[in-house]
Amino acid sequence: MASGCGEAGSAAADAKLQFAPFCSALEAGFWHQLTQKKLNDYRLDESPKCIKGYYYNGDPVGLPMRMTLEFSAFEADGPTPAHCCPAVGTLYNTNTLDAFKSTDKKGLLEKEAKEMWDAIQSGTAVKDPSILCKFILLTFADLKKYHFYYWFCFPALCFSEGIKIIQQPSPLDQVFSAKQITALQGAYDGLCTKMGATAVPYFLIKYSDDALLVAPIGDWEIFFTQSKKVTVGVYDPCTLSQHPGWPLRNLLVLLSYRWGATLETVEVLCFRDRTLQGSRSVHHSIIFQVKLPELPHNSACPKSVGWEKNPKGAMGPRMVNLSECMDPKRLAESSVDLNLKLMRWRLVPSLDLDKVVSTKCLLLGAGTLGCNVARTLMGWGVRRITFVDNAKISYSNPVRQPLYEFEDCLGGGKSKAMAAVDRLTKIFPGVNAEGYNMSIPMPGHPVNFSEATLSQAQRDVEQLEKLISEHDVIFLLMDTRESRWLPTVIAASKRKLVVNAALGFDTFVVMRHGLKKLRADQDTGEESSPSCASSSSSSSTPAGSAPPAPGSSLFSNIPGHRLGCYFCNDVVAPGDSTRDRTLDQQCTVSRPGLAMIAGALAVEMMVSILQHSEGGYAVASSSDDRMNEPPTSLGLVPHQIRGFLSRFDNVLPASLAFDKCTACSPIVLDNYKRDGFSFLSKVFNSSHAFLEDLTGLTLLHQETQAAEIWDMSDDESI
Structure with a gap:
């Protein structure tokens, strides 16, 4: 029981009114919403925020008087539960525990009390008595441990000499007749309807044996004329039979300041509207009379109290630990x-995380690169990851x-693929991870003509086509x-x-393939041809290594749909690269x-592309752009990143698509679009000459050789 400011109890004749806090x-739900607000809206903003709570006057005897804040507390204009009285509050959410501890609590209370006192003096509180029911909530949310520290305050102005009780509190049914009680219920309900409120915190009452009237506080002058x-009346959430609840305190200060000079005593009805066994009852309401001390109009703001005590009964904050009662999976997702989200607070405010998190990624290969790419994707919050691999660990x-x-x-x-899913x-x-233990048919790796083998290869192709269709980034x-x-062909078609990553011994290439547009949307312009210096890339590099960068095909300002793919740098069709090779070459x-470097760069390239307004169609950044204004909040959007670990150096070449790729x-x-699997089976079962003949590379080779012979003959003639 809190009295505050000298309001100590005494003998019956000199009893001072005490209030239940x-x-x-x-x-x-409130803490969950605060978490979301902190992460998505407030971030590092510590400015005061408007929130809303409510209290209820129908609790059974024995329950404490509660100010409730739930998930809807951040909707200041949102609905209030039926038969509850709303209360507007101010939230001060600090960024650190030290800031929470060092906040000037006395200053916050005095500031709120001064605003309330100003509203009383100006008459604003008469027109809007809800000002008398405000509260303060100071918080700190430790979102790593899900520990929430808070301190609640309901500011109340104090009379220095206390409030003298003239007539002790009595149950309402000892003062009012059954007819008057029924009239009170109806009149209060009518007032709530008239004011469009779920509950009215303060009201005026006139009653006689035959009639009972109620009115809002603002009607004082016309209601109490003679x-x-x-x-x-006060909507009273207290359940104690001899004491009113805290909301009455500020009302009595208002009455004393505005009308205290003309009032000898004031009768107070603490309206409590309880439902017992399905029947409504206000009989447990209490009524009493008090003598108000006079507050001169030139008086300074009275002293104030209101900070809540902690569970030990001392003045101090409270802490709630939600980590144990929350679903561990939900905790993991939030963490x-x-x-x-912390990245957006200070570093990259424009970062669009939804684009990243919602991206569906297909990882073809679950080896050294695949494992590192998957871990980095999870670090970026990607939820959908699918593996394809046919190897065993x-x-x-x-x-x-x-x-x-x-x-x-x-064993x-x-x-x-399956083990990677289990580990993720x-x-x-x-994470929503899937694994497919399947082979990817390849050029130069013939498919036997038996019906079973062809059928399996066709099923693998169909499965790969389906997976590529269902994912956003391959x-x-x-x-x-x-x-x-094969995945390059399918992805280009769809x-x-x-995003391609390939390794050498101490070199790597990470690149994005040009994102094809519909043929009608393609702009005009000749496509580049690769340097003949790269023609031996398929035969001179070990399996999985990056083909050398083309010499004469480097350009700047290439739009995304005109960028080359992994094979555009070569003038040799892919074949069986592991045949007749030693173990170290296979x-x-x-x-x-x-692999860690290349895998991380592959994911970071994807994220940068997603942050660009044109996505995969973005113009390629080059090494020359490193000193220019970056095109995205995360920096450049290159076509290729070629790394040389021996020199600890990266370059960012960009090359056009090759019309004979x-x-x-x-x-x-x-x-591929016209003939489907029949075309693919020819590629699988033929040598690299099939693709070279189809694309015109064979003719290009012949023309190159003829030019070399012509040059040689010219040299000899000299």
Whole structure:
């Protein structure tokens, strides 16, 4: 029981009125909404925010008087639960626990009390008595541990000499007749309807044996014209039989300041509207009389109280720990998103996280690159990740491929695609991961003509087509050059964004493929031809390594739909790159840190592309753009990143699509669209000459050789 400011109890004749204080009731939904507001709206903003709570006057005896804040507290104009009285508050949410502790609580209380006192003096509180029911909430949200610190305050102005009780509180049914009680219920309901409110916090009452009238506080002058007796009503959430609740305090200060000089006593009715066994009853309301001390009009703002005591009964804040009662999966999701949202607060305010999180990623290859790409995607909050791989985990894998462990190698090894899915789910249960243990048919790797073999290859192609259609970004992360051909063709045909990563020993290439437009939308202009210096790339580099950058095909300001793909740099069609090769040439032998670097850059390139207004159609950034204004909030959007670990150097070349490309040229895509699997089976079962003849590379080779012979003969003639 709080009295405050000298309002100590005494003998009956000199009894001073005491008030039951509010107990804060902040529901879990409130903290959830505060979390969302902090992450998405407030961020580092510590300015005061308007919130709304409510209190109820129908609780059974024994319950404390509660000020409730729930998930709707941040909707200041939102609805209030039926039969509840709204209260407007001010939220001060601090960024650190130190700021929470060092906040000037006395200053906050005095500021709110001064505003209330000014409203009383100006008459604003007469027109809008809800001003007398305001509250303060000071908070700090530790969103890493889900610990919420808070301190609640209901500011109340104090009389220095207290309020003398003239007539002790009595149950309403000892003063009012049954007829008057019924009339009171009807009159109050009518007042609520008239004012469009779920509950009216303060009201005026006139009653006799035959009639009972109520009116809002603002009607004082016309309501009490001739009556010498003044009765005021307060919507009272207190359940104690001898004490009113906290909301009465500020009303009595208002009455004393505005009309205290003409009032000897004031009768107070604490209106309590309880439902018992389905029947409404106000019989437990109490009524009493008090003598108000006079407040001169030139008096300063009275002292104020109102900060809530902690559970130990001392003046101090409270803390609620929601980490134990929240679903661990929900906690994980919120925590995963926390780092990303923190990036927006100070560093990248314009970052569009929804574009990243909602992106569906298909990872073709679950080896060293695939594992690192998957982990980085999860770091960016990507929820949908699908693996395709037909290999099993070997003893050499776990040290380089972070999604696997030694136990995964036993018994012949688990499927990489399936094991990767299991590990991602253990790392973060909120991820939607799938795995497909399947092969990707490749040029130069003949498909037997038996019906069963052809049928399986066709099913693999159909499955790959379906997966590429269902995803937004396709990552090519395989070991061999030829395994990238089919997904490149399918993705180009379906106009899907492709991000390619390939490794050498101490070099890598990360690139985005040009994103094809509909033929009618293509702009005019000649496509580039690659340098003949790259013609030997398929035969001179180990499996999985990056083809060398073209020499004469480097340009600037290339729009995304005219950029080349992985195969545009070559004048040799893909074939079986592992045939007749030693073990070190069949495997991707790389410096151990290279895959982590390339995998991370592949994901970062994807995110930068998604942040560009034109997405995959964005103009390619080059090394020359490093000193210019970046096109996205995250920086450049290159076509290629070519890294040289021995020099610790990266370059950003950009090259045009090649009109004789064996993967993305119009003639290849037209044949694929027209003939489908029959065209693909010819590619699989033929040598590289088939694609070279189709695209015109054979003719290009012949013309090049003829030119070389002509040059040689000229030299000899000299």
